Amino acid sequence: xxxxxxxxxxxxQLLAERGSGSxxxxxxxxxxLDFTAGIGVTSTGHCHPKVxxxxxxxxxxxxxxxxxxxxxxxxxxxxxxxxxxxxxxxNSICFSNAGTEAVETxxxxxxxxxxxxxxxxxxxxxxxxxxxxASLTSSATKVxxxxxxxxxxxxxxxxxxxxxxxxxxxxxxxxxxKELDHLFVTQAAPDDTAAMIIEPVQGExxxxxxxxxxxxxxRERCDQHGILLICDEIQAGFGRTGKLWSHSHYDVQPDMVIxxxxxxxxxxxxxxxxSEALMAKGLPGSQGGTYGANAVACAAALATIGVIEEEHLVxxxxxxxxxxxxQLDELCETYASIGAINGMGLMQGMEMIDAAGKxxxxxxxxxxxxxEQEGLLLLxxxxxxxxxxxxxxxxxxxxxxxxxxxxxxxxxxxxxx
Numbered sequence: 206x207x208x209x210x211x212x213x214x215x216x217x218q219l220l221a222e223r224g225s226g227s228x229x230x231x232x233x234x235x236x237x238l239d240f241t242a243g244i245g246v247t248s249t250g251h252c253h254p255k256v257x258x259x260x261x262x263x264x265x266x267x268x269x270x271x272x273x274x275x276x277x278x279x280x281x282x283x284x285x286x287x288x289x290x291x292x293x294x295x296n297s298i299c300f301s302n303a304g305t306e307a308v309e310t311x312x313x314x315x316x317x318x319x320x321x322x323x324x325x326x327x328x329x330x331x332x333x334x335x336x337x338x339a340s341l342t343s344s345a346t347k348v349x350x351x352x353x354x355x356x357x358x359x360x361x362x363x364x365x366x367x368x369x370x371x372x373x374x375x376x377x378x379x380x381x382x383k384e385l386d387h388l389f390v391t392q393a394a395p396d397d398t399a400a401m402i403i404e405p406v407q408g409e410x411x412x413x414x415x416x417x418x419x420x421x422x423x424r425e426r427c428d429q430h431g432i433l434l435i436c437d438e439i440q441a442g443f444g445r446t447g448k449l450w451s452h453s454h455y456d457v458q459p460d461m462v463i464x465x466x467x468x469x470x471x472x473x474x475x476x477x478x479x480s481e482a483l484m485a486k487g488l489p490g491s492q493g494g495t496y497g498a499n500a501v502a503c504a505a506a507l508a509t510i511g512v513i514e515e516e517h518l519v520x521x522x523x524x525x526x527x528x529x530x531x532q533l534d535e536l537c538e539t540y541a542s543i544g545a546i547n548g549m550g551l552m553q554g555m556e557m558i559d560a561a562g563k564x565x566x567x568x569x570x571x572x573x574x575x576x577e578q579e580g581l582l583l584l585x586x587x588x589x590x591x592x593x594x595x596x597x598x599x600x601x602x603x604x605x606x607x608x609x610x611x612x613x614x615x616x617x618x619x620x621x622x
Contacts, residue, residue, distance in 0.1 A: 216241075216584050217577050224251025227598055227605050229582065237577070238609050240597045241584045245408075245440045245552070248467030249512045250598040256470045259508035263501045272300065272498040279503030286510055287476060290449060293458045297484040299477045300498035304439035304465035305333025307475035310492060311402070311461050312337050314477065315433050318486035321399035322357075325388065325432075327364040329410035329588075330403065332437055341402055344409035345588045360393040364407065365419050368545050368556065374416055382422045395430035400460075405451040408440040411592040412547050412554030420455035433460040433483075439475070440552070443467040444513055444599050447523030447550035454549065467599070469506035474499065518599040526550035528603050529595060532610045542568060542621050553595040554586065566590035568620060575616035581609050 219237060221229045227250055229239045242248065249256055263279065270277040284298040299314075301307045316322060324341065326332070331344040340356035342348045349355060362385045365377035372380070389395055401423055407413045427434045436459040441451035445467060452459055460483065465475035473496070513519065530546065533553055537543040542565065544558035557569040566589040573593065576583050586592045597605070 216573060217582055219577070219582065226250040226253075227601050235580070237580050237582050238605060238612070239582045240595055240601075240609055241582050242467075242596050242598045243471060244584065245445060245466045245596050247471050248443055248445070248599045249470045249509055249518070250600040251471075253470060253508075253512055253600075255512050256505050256508045259504045260472065260501055263504035267500045269496070270500050271495060273493045277498075277500050277503070279500050279507060280498040283498070283503045283506050286507065287464075287478060290510070291462060291478050292450065292453070294480045295459075295462060295478050297479055297481040299484070299492050301475045301477070301494055302473045302496050302499075303333070304437075304463065304475050305335045305338040306494065307439070307463045307465055307477050308332045308338040308341070308402075308437065309335055310477045311435050311463055312341075312400075313491055314479070314484065314487045315400035315435065315461070317488050317491060318483055319399040319431070319433065321397055323393040323398040324359050325362055325385075325393055325398060325401040326359055327401075327403050327407075328361050329364050329366060329407050329413065330437070331407070331409035332402065332404075332439075344407070344586075360388055362388050362401075364403075364413065365416055366413055368413070368547060375418075378416055378419045378422070381419060385423075385426065389426075389430075395432060398430065398432050400433035400435050401427060402435040402437055404437045404439075404441060405455065405457075406441040406446055406549055406552060408552075409586045411556070411587040412552055412594060414446075414451075414547070414549050415455065417455040420452065420457045424457050427460075435459060435461040435463065437463045439463055439465045441549075444519040444522045445550055445552050447519065447526050449519050451549065468509065469502050470509045470512075472499075472502040472505040474502040474506055513599065516600070522551045522599045525601055525603060525606060526553070529553060529597075529606050532606060533595065536610070536614065536617070540617055540621055542617075548595075551595075551597055551599060551601065555593040555595065556587075557591050557593060564589040564591035569593050571620045572613070572616050575619050576613050579612035579615050581612040581616075583613070 222232045223230050228236045288296040326341040332338040332341040363381045365381045367374045367377040436452045442464045461479040533546045544556035547554045557565045559565040569585050
């Protein structure tokens with residue numbers, strides 16, 4: 206461990222030996238209820254038998270088939286399956302390894318397809334750590350600090366953070382749409398703007414959902430000005446919010462969908478999906494990568510999708526998400542140090558505040574450590590590290606939620622005294 210980079214900060218002290226379902230186990234075989242899910246990656250839980258079986262079978266046949274050199278059956282099957290799951294006329298898939306790579310691919314395609322340079326991102330959004338994706342990110346300065354200059358051509362518009370603004374939802378939406386229109390005449394002329402990119406439910410900033418009127422307002426403006434709408438579904442997609450895609454909550458049709466994290470239950474794979482007509486406007490040779498569409502990752506992704514469908518995990522996430530939210534809301538009513546609960550489905554964020562109502566990152570950090578002592582693993586997010594995020598696998602049971610709430614309440618009682 207001493208040879209790991211000191212810049213890699215970890216939220217827990219756990220040395221995980223194995224995992225099963227909603228639990229991780231240390232070297233002494235102590236169980237920890239994992240409500241981090243690898244930051245939303247282990248969607249079917251740790252080591253789901255069908256995912257393990259598919260990956261093991263693939264390893265014995267073909268591990269790597271470089272997809273710019275040869276095709277392999279898993280890649281073709283996964284592309285077909287993803288096209289089937291996409292909304293509207295989205296039917297063309299490009300694979301990468303990580304979410305940030307998929308974001309870079311989407312940016313490149315948007316600029317090439319439209320011949321325009323500007324990209325509009327939204328305040329609080331997180332899209333990755335590589336230079337293009339980091340240039341779109343404003344969830345916290347740590348992603349961009351010491352890494353300048355950022356990519357040119359990016360303008361930030363406000364996101365309807367009603368809680369942060371202290372406004373009603375309608376007031377926040379009215380303000381944000383008005384400011385977006387103002388941005389068009391001050392920073393990013395529509396004729397120079399290729400795309401808007403948005404997380405329909407923001408991740409790293411604090412699990413803030415957008416609203417239907419806001420998202421539909423973006424779609425209207427994109428249609429009016431010939432701008433592409435890109436939905437970053439890296440964290441909120443694949444059933445996490447109680448619908449397969451988080452943008453579906455808002456009855457909005459994007460031009461591109463970016464997916465990763467929960468797609469393969471822990472194997473590294475990501476994808477950009479758009480219409481065949483739009484994809485064809487990119488330049489030849491502009492997409493690729495050494496490990497993209499890795500054969501084992503594709504097998505795991507196909508097995509993951511199979512489990513999600515066979516076990517009705519999207520509906521399960523909606524149901525258990527409502528149950529989790531109910532329990533968190535009750536804690537919010539009981540403890541003055543909890544300012545609000547935000548999120549959708551099995552993607553919930555708990556705002557910790559001090560006596561003056563300001564973000565309290567120190568308390569959130571103490572709660573994470575105390576919860577770990579009680580056998581519960583959680584993460585923080587938010588610009589001040591003030592949000593405790595609840596991100597269990599889609600397979601989580603109500604009994605496991607009860608266990609997690611009980612452990613966290615003990616942590617609250619210890620830290621909130």
